[in-house]
Amino acid sequence: MVSVLAIILVSGIQVALGVIVGWVLGQRTRQLPALEQPRPVCGCTHHYSMHDPKTGECQVAVGDGECACVRYTGPVPLTEYYAPDITGSGQ
Ligand SMILES: [Zn+2]
Numbered sequence: 001m002v003s004v005l006a007i008i009l010v011s012g013i014q015v016a017l018g019v020i021v022g023w024v025l026g027q028r029t030r031q032l033p034a035l036e037q038p039r040p041v042c043g044c045t046h047h048y049s050m051h052d053p054k055t056g057e058c059q060v061a062v063g064d065g066e067c068a069c070v071r072y073t074g075p076v077p078l079t080e081y082y083a084p085d086i087t088g089s090g091q
């Protein structure tokens, strides 16, 4: 029964290939940065949270006054994107 042996052999190779491919993919995904968010830091070197959400001005105290930054220019954290208020408090 050569054909049975062949089937067993082929299926064995397929399983081996699957394991190898899975391992390679695992290695590859492990090397990629897992959807790492960029640090939410402004061009003025201050953190996103230090900027006023409405005016965008930086509120970090620098020397005698505040930071001269008037608008946050760094990456915005994904969690800061919020859906419109559907409870309809206004209007
Ligand atoms: Zn800033």
Ligand SMILES: [Zn+2]
Pocket: 042, 044, 045, 046, 058, 059, 060, 067, 068, 069
């Ligand atoms: Zn600043």
